[in-house]
Amino acid sequence: MDNKAYIEEKGKRSKEAARTLGNTATNIKNKALNMMAEALIQNVSFILNENKKDMETGQDKGLSRAMLDRLLLNEKRIADMAEGLRQIAALPDPIGEVTKGFQRPNGLRINQVRVPFGVIGIIYEARPNVTVDAAGLCIKSGNAVLLRGGSEALNSNKAIAEIIAKAGDAAGLPENSIQYIDIKDREAVNIMLKLNSYIDVLIPRGGAGLIRNVVQNATVPVIETGVGNCHVYVDSDADLSMAEDIIINAKTQRPAVCNAMETLLVHKDCYKELLEKLAPKLVSLGVEIRGCEKTQALIKAAVPASKEDWSTEFLDLILAVKIVDSLDEAIEHIYKYGTKHSEAIITNNYFNSQRFLKEIDAAAVYVNASTRFTDGFEFGFGGEIGISTQKLHARGPMGLEQLTSIKYMIYGEGQVR
Template sequence: MSEVVQKSKLAKQAAQSMGTLTTEQKNAALLLLADALVTEQQAIMEANSKDLQRGKESGISSSLLDRLALNESRIAAMAEGLRQIVELPDPIGDTLDSFDRPNGLRIQKIRVPLGVIGIIYEARPNVTVDAAGLCLKTGNAVVLRGGSSALFSNEKIIEVLHRALSRSSIPVDALQLILSPDRSSVDEMLKLNGLIDVLIPRGGHSLIQNVVNNASVPVIETGAGVCHTFIDESAQLEMAIRIAVNAKAQRPSVCNSMETVLVHEAFAARHLSALAGAFETARVELRGDDRARVLVHSMKVAEPADWSTEYGDYILNVKVVADLDEALAHIRQYSTMHSECIVTEHTANAERFLQEVDAAAVYHNASTRFTDGFEFGFGAEIGISTQKLHARGPMGLPALTSTKYRIYGSGQIRE
């Protein structure tokens, strides 16, 4: 029996009792997990240093190393995410609807766990903790398969969490980590109908598309983030620079960072050089279209493929547009329906942008970097869904539930 099948069977068995746990039992367990992360942070960072060393030796990019790295503040943030989940309402058992039928049947629609959730992700070890907290709070068992670049970090984190779970009401087997780095372990998870109830991929475009295209297990698709910011003619210069630089440079390796800035031609004529200077200070390489490069000669040429590229790095496309219509057309063509922003003082333009842009999150005068479960008040998040079925946007606790109907009768039969 393979590691994937063995651990999925253990998770499936544990899931049978997870739905019966009380909110108090689950919260107590999550607090134990949070405390254990802080208490054992040194051991976690030592394991993480092995992953970082391997990453440097294999030549992975600085942005991926940033995604991989753990320190005291990031571990503290992971623990805080768990504590925030404790403070959130438990959706399991919520009555979503209740009604009586003319024949006397009383029908209730309630939230229930999904069962066993499989999560396939890449280099960020904080996902291990986020996924564990959200899944366990919602009464789900979880099978995790992280990227090989974070293998030592993930293994140590799960070891720490398992020790904490052994002192709780949650069965240890409800949290599983696949250690095999072989791609065959991912391929096996995609076909485990009956053991895994739903799959959630988190990572780059190729990983997500592999899961979406090849899984027979149902998938909640999280999307790549080719995000845009449109700076309208009426935008305030200081605000536009602050928002745009934050959206690109605050943490460029994550999916809600901006990859293209669209600049109204009137704003560009007055201020593009100042905007470019701010990006240069933030060490961002600019790739512009012809109109942008006329105004700022130092920009590199934006190639056709660049407009659809999720860089995850200090690289940004710049396009000068004639008006809101051209900006909307560009976003329709290249957006991955993740997060899009307009910076404007024109109320009608803002409302039109918010109405017409088809994305999980649309912003007026705020950075796309806020598309995040923590920032939305959901605690940790399981991912950003860019699909339209079941869940969309940052997925917190309710997104990890299904529903069940309870029907109460008094002897009714159907004629």
């Protein structure tokens, strides 16, 4: 069977599964999610062995430190994946929820009700945890899922997908509710982009190149997730000790993810006091500082920032630093270079915090907190299928509600028009 026929057959099976899954009882879906979580824990050794193969191949290919970190699995990360499934099981089932109800003057009673999309296609790169997050959220929201992960994580993804699909089947889910496309050839992605007959919506999750390819070439509807060129702005009225803690967390806690800070903006009135203490700590943690002229003059370890650095999602221990004259300049910089993902201001000035919240155009805007919280798990969604940076239908961490559509159910008593 050639690639096109193989993927079309997968799509057909997903479509058939979706018809039943959309009406599957909540208790069965929850049972499946908990059994999937238990299956991950029971198969930790197998998953780690498969992940080791991917890590060795990635190292041989010279994958970046950031990419290898995204690819790496360990017992804690697998335990977190399992816990995410349990959290999803504990959340209310969105399917069948009446979000609005009203009666017309002619007596028609109209209810707006949440329903599944049907089949969701997920295209992602080098993040084995996405296999679990996507499958769990899709199952709870009544959607069949067709997964296509990056070739870098093929062994890990196949192992995880097989384990959770088998557990789901045993719990009573329709067969083929969770399917994985194990074709390395990039042609697989291009086929999925045109699979309108079987896929209801596509969600890409990965780097700028992948997302651009999907958005520009898909005929299937796309919910766009975006890259994260995230900023932290330290205002003149900031608590500098708080700012220091937030900056270190936002940059170094896990630099290879989309909600990590990439650019630090500091007001001219406090940059010397802040950076003289902060810079040595960042350097000791392995951070390369790329700064403007004032930053370079203050920090010996800093190298000149290029124009490209201001618009780059490094996904690494690299930080661009710029000293700004005002809140206006900070907002203008973010407007010019930001990717509408996550932005933060550190300030004790209420007026400035409210201006920042209102004027910054991003999915998540923070006052006195790290950008690292833009995450479905941290928001209480039990994981996420991606961070949407678009404005249609869904924005920010995409949990269960964002994986549903609506339909109208109308009750009449013989009315005609």
